[in-house]
Amino acid sequence: MQKTEIGDSNLHSAQNVKDKAIKSMKWSVLFELMPKIIVPITTLIFVKILLPEDFGIMTIATIFVGLAGTFQDFGLAKALVREIENKEESADVVFWSNVVLSAVIYFLIFISAPLISLFFKEPRLTDVLRVLCLEIVVSSLIAVQYAILQRDFKFKKIFLSGIGFVVAPIFITVPLAILHFGVWALVLGSLSGYVVQAIILWVQSDWRPKFRFSIPVAKKIFNFGAWVTAESFILWLLSYGDSGAIGYFLDVKDVGIYYIGLTFITLIFGTMFNPILSVAYSSFSKLQNSPDDLRNFFVRSSHLLAILCIPMGAGLILTAFPVYTIFFQNNWAGIQVVIALLAAVQMVAWLVGISPTLYRAIGRPDINFKIGVASLFFYIPAYIYFAQFGLFIFCVGRLLVAIGTDIIHLVVMNRVLKIHPRYLFDITKIPLLAVIPMSILVYFAVNFSGSFLGWLGALKLLGIIVLGAGVYAGALYLISKEYFKQSFSLFLKIIR
Numbered sequence: 001m002q003k004t005e006i007g008d009s010n011l012h013s014a015q016n017v018k019d020k021a022i023k024s025m026k027w028s029v030l031f032e033l034m035p036k037i038i039v040p041i042t043t044l045i046f047v048k049i050l051l052p053e054d055f056g057i058m059t060i061a062t063i064f065v066g067l068a069g070t071f072q073d074f075g076l077a078k079a080l081v082r083e084i085e086n087k088e089e090s091a092d093v094v095f096w097s098n099v100v101l102s103a104v105i106y107f108l109i110f111i112s113a114p115l116i117s118l119f120f121k122e123p124r125l126t127d128v129l130r131v132l133c134l135e136i137v138v139s140s141l142i143a144v145q146y147a148i149l150q151r152d153f154k155f156k157k158i159f160l161s162g163i164g165f166v167v168a169p170i171f172i173t174v175p176l177a178i179l180h181f182g183v184w185a186l187v188l189g190s191l192s193g194y195v196v197q198a199i200i201l202w203v204q205s206d207w208r209p210k211f212r213f214s215i216p217v218a219k220k221i222f223n224f225g226a227w228v229t230a231e232s233f234i235l236w237l238l239s240y241g242d243s244g245a246i247g248y249f250l251d252v253k254d255v256g257i258y259y260i261g262l263t264f265i266t267l268i269f270g271t272m273f274n275p276i277l278s279v280a281y282s283s284f285s286k287l288q289n290s291p292d293d294l295r296n297f298f299v300r301s302s303h304l305l306a307i308l309c310i311p312m313g314a315g316l317i318l319t320a321f322p323v324y325t326i327f328f329q330n331n332w333a334g335i336q337v338v339i340a341l342l343a344a345v346q347m348v349a350w351l352v353g354i355s356p357t358l359y360r361a362i363g364r365p366d367i368n369f370k371i372g373v374a375s376l377f378f379y380i381p382a383y384i385y386f387a388q389f390g391l392f393i394f395c396v397g398r399l400l401v402a403i404g405t406d407i408i409h410l411v412v413m414n415r416v417l418k419i420h421p422r423y424l425f426d427i428t429k430i431p432l433l434a435v436i437p438m439s440i441l442v443y444f445a446v447n448f449s450g451s452f453l454g455w456l457g458a459l460k461l462l463g464i465i466v467l468g469a470g471v472y473a474g475a476l477y478l479i480s481k482e483y484f485k486q487s488f489s490l491f492l493k494i495i496r
Contacts, residue, residue, distance in 0.1 A: 042170055043263050044327060046177060046186070051331055052260070054183040056252030059259045060120055061132045061187070063240040063247075068105045068136045070232045095144045095209045102140035109133045120247045124183065132187050138194040145205035164196035234372045238379060245383035246394060254391045261338035264327075265316065269346045272308060276301070277357050284361030294362070295417055301354050303427040310431040311438060311472045313347025315465065316340065318442045322452040322461045334391065341395035348402040351424060352409040359416070367416065371408055378404055430483055434475035442468045 047055075109116075110130050117125040173189030181188075247255045280301050287294040316323070317340045324336035359367040379401055386397030410421040445464045452461060477484040 041267070042173075043260070044267075046173060047260055047328060047332070049174075049177045050182065050185065052253045052256030054186060054256065055259055056247070056254065056256035057122060057124055057128055057183045058132075058186045058190075059243050059255050060122070060125060060247045060252065061128045063244055064109060064116065064129060065133055065135055066236055066240060068109060068133060069139060070236050071101065071105060091144050091148065091207060092210050094147070098140035098143050102137045106133055106137055120252070122247075122252050128183060128187055132191065135191055135194045138191075138198050142198045142201045144209070145201040145207060148207050149201070149205060164200045165193045168196040169193045234369065234376065237376060238372060241380050241383050242394075242398065245387035246391065249384075249387040250391060250394075257332060257335045258338055258391060258394075260332070261335050261342055264323075264339060265342045265346050268316070269309070269312065269350060272312065273305065273350060273353065276305070277354065280354055281357050281361050284358050288362045291417070294358075295419055298354070298358055298417070298419065299423050299427065302351070302423070305350050305354060306427045307431050307476070309347050309350040309353075310428065311435050311469070313343050314435050314439050315442060315468055316343035318439060318446055319461060319464065322446055322457065322464075325452040326458050326461060337392055338395055341392070341399060345395070345399050345402045348399065348406060351428065352406050352413075355409045355413060362416075364416070367412060371405075371412065374408065375405060430476065430479055433479055434472055437475050438468045438472040441471050 110133075113126045113129040116129060117123055169189035169192055172192045173185045176185035176188060179185075243255055243259060246258055283297055283301075284294065287297055320336040320340040320343070323339060324332065328335055356368050356371075382397050382401050383394075386394045406424075410424060413419045414421055442464055445467070449460060449464075451457060473484075
């Protein structure tokens with residue numbers, strides 16, 4: 001009888017967790033999407049009133065904020081989320097550990113800021129680093145509150161704090177930028193976001209730290225955090241290695257142009273494909289015990305990505321100059337080439353962009369970590385080598401690196417799921433044929449239709465995009481009606 005009661009209790013507990021997770025899902029999704037959409041858009045607005053050098057200095061400073069954050073948190077907040085026993089003691093351990101670590105790391109950055117500034121040959125970086133890295137101190141004060149709210153599925157409260165984090169910088173940065181504060185408009189705006197988020201989380205959370213520190217609990221949490229930190233450090237190297245190399249071998253203006261070009265391209269591709277990845281993850285998870293169905297759905301999903309990313313990449317390459325004319329000022333000359341090359345990088349990357357989602361769904365997140373470690377051996381040397389020859393050559397190098405990463409994923413997919421690499425040829429051959437007439441039309445429309453200045457230029461570019469998309473869809477239909485119908489049907493299933 002006792003076993004039955006325990007079993008019923010466990011079943012009820014599992015169902016309760018499931019119900020909470022479902023109710024929290026919309027707030028979690030909104031919290032994830034909000035900064036990914038709003039931040040790039042506001043950044044492109046700031047481009048109109050700030051210089052590439054301002055964004056370059058801010059980007060380099062952010063590299064070190066990201067590195068500091070990796071070691072300051074040490075994965076402790078993630079450990080707290082999964083902690084079942086000793087919840088209160090664990091929370092105190094995480095809070096005081098974060099506070100001490102953040103203070104030590106901030107002190108190290110404060111005294112080393114002049115050396116970092118000398119390394120990147122930018123005197124203004126010293127003061128910017130010392131102020132911007134206060135973010136890690138503020139973050140240490142809210143890590144526990146955030147983790148507890150996340151553990152208790154209170155994502156609505158997290159979302160509200162996220163609004164403050166995203167919106168506050170707009171009200172600080174815009175007026176300061178108009179008043180010609182330059183990079184400090186970005187620095188103070190970013191810092192204000194952390195401060196506002198901290199205030200909201202402290203108000204919403206009932207938890208308050210106690211003056212205690214359990215050594216046994218700390219050992220357990222730090223053992224888990226060490227692995228999380230190792231993975232975060234690999235991700236930091238992959239995320240910021242490109243900007244660091246450009247900052248060292250070139251200058252802060254090149255860093256700014258590269259960062260904004262990457263932000264623009266990532267916004268376009270991410271807005272289109274991230275929702276598809278969310279749906280694919282759920283589908284892969286349900287099919288993980290049916291290898292044949294899993295392989296089939298993976299190929300079909302990859303086929304949809306190819307149908308979308310190939311014309312998007314080709315279109316951005318061909319319209320890079322009109323985009324520059326409409327969205328950027330003369331101070332940003334050269335960004336059109338960066339946009340074109342990074343569009344090619346994203347196009348190549350998204351051909352296998354669904355693979356990491358598959359590895360996580362089948363319970364093999366270690367594959368992504370191993371690929372990340374393996375990638376370092378050619379990512380970082382490639383960044384260092386190509387950055388010496390200018391921004392254009394660096395972006396060409398990025399394209400070569402993306403192709404190399406595709407090859408790694410094809411090899412891994414063949415070994416893990418027995419999917420032959422030729423599937424990539426099968427899913428791209430028809431889109432590549434269909435993109436040819438589209439590219440010809442867009443090329444002539446861009447180069448022989450006059451200026452793209454002002455609102456008329458924007459409307460003209462929109463018309464070219466719509467016409468190009470129509471020609472591409474028509475070409476797909478003419479090449480293979482069945483292929484077109486299958487692709488359209490799969491797209492409708494996913495967006496529903």
